[in-house]
Amino acid sequence: MKWDGNRESDNVEDRRGDGGGGGGGFGLGGRSVGIGTIAIALAASYFFGINPATVISLLSGGGVGPTTQQSPAKAPPANDEAARFVKVVLADTEDVWTTLFRAEGASYIKPKLILFSGSTPTSCGQGQSAAGPFYCPADQKVYIDLSFYKLMRERFNVEGEFAQAYVIAHEVGHHVQNLMGIAGKVDEARRNATQVRSNALSVRMELQADCFAGVWAFHANEARNILESGDVETALNAATAIGDDALQRQSQGQVVPDSFTHGTSAQRVRWFKRGIATGVVADCDTFKARQL
Structure with a gap:
């Protein structure tokens, strides 16, 4: 993936090394949550999903937890290449979605991306690295612990910078859903x-x-020629690795379709390929699709 030298976003906050803050738990304001609900939330959110606190809150009929007071925001070090990569990818999503929203007479509100390690307070509750990258609609922020990329390599044998960019673009996709009113x-x-x-x-x-x-990938490549040979395949490998069926086979040895929350490997690959083939937002209406 060609990214070095491209614009870097200013909307990245570095909380790594802050110690997590805000105490433990999911920050649901004392609402009783059964262990079954927690298990569902963790399973639903393990990869590329929304914070488990949000899932628990929705399943319990409650609202999001309170936001914990943060120390002043700081930017990542200028010489941190991993953070620079994240900043470039986020900037690229900003450019693409700003253009697409403007074409529809709307304004794109740029999300902030938070780098953290271990855990961090959010407006959706306490974010945990174990939940993977997630988006919190209550504060319109994307959260990622960069150790997740190591997990992708070691556990799922998924390599490549474009696969890493796909992770960020997916979470930004949740932000787009939020702005479009779909999430609500x-x-x-x-x-x-x-x-x-x-x-x-x-x-x-x-x-x-x-x-x-x-x-995003379609338009970013059209505008800035970011894709190199094999890049798309790395994203498809990532989508395949984190399909519900693949994860369930790996974790429990059997597949339970009614418990799927993210889609099968084949479905995730199919919908990513649909978006990158046309670049048309309307082609992504999964809610009207008879077959996923």
């Missing part, structure tokens, strides 16, 4: 839905975010 409608529908129906809605949300990541 889905959250409302899930509050009164059965668990099976709630899971099915979550799958469509995640697959749409995969498609939006593809839309």
Whole structure:
């Protein structure tokens, strides 16, 4: 992936080494949450999903927890290449989505991306590295512990900078859903839905975010020629590795479709490929699709 020398976003905050702050737990304001709900939330959020605190809150019918007071925001060191990469990818998503929103007569609100290690307080509760990268709609921020990229390499044998960029673009896709009002409608529908129906809605949300990541890649490559040979394959490898069916086979030796929250490997690949093939946002309407 060609990225060095491209614009770097100023919307990256570095909380690494801050000690986590805000105490433990999910920050749900004392609401009782059963162990079954926690298990569902962790399973739903393990890779490329929303903070488990958000999932728990929705399943419990509650709101998000309080925001913990933060120390003054700081930028990553200028000589930190991993952080520079993140800043360039975020800037690229800003440029693409600003242009696409403007074409529809709307304004794109840029999300802030938070680098953290271990845990960090968010407006959705206490964010944990174990949940993987996530987006918090309450504060419109993307959170990522960069050790996740090491996990991608070691546990799933997924290499390549474009695969790492896909992770960020997917979470930004959730931000786009939030700005478009999609996330709010889905959250409302899930509050009164059965668990099976709630899971099915979550799958469509995640697959749409995969498609939006593809839309970003299409336009970024058109504008800045970022893709090199093999790049798309690395993103597809990442999508394959974190499909619900692949994760369930690895963790429990069997597949339970009704418990899917992110989609199968084949579905994640299909929707990312759809976005990167056309670059058309309307092609990513997973909620009207008869077949995922």
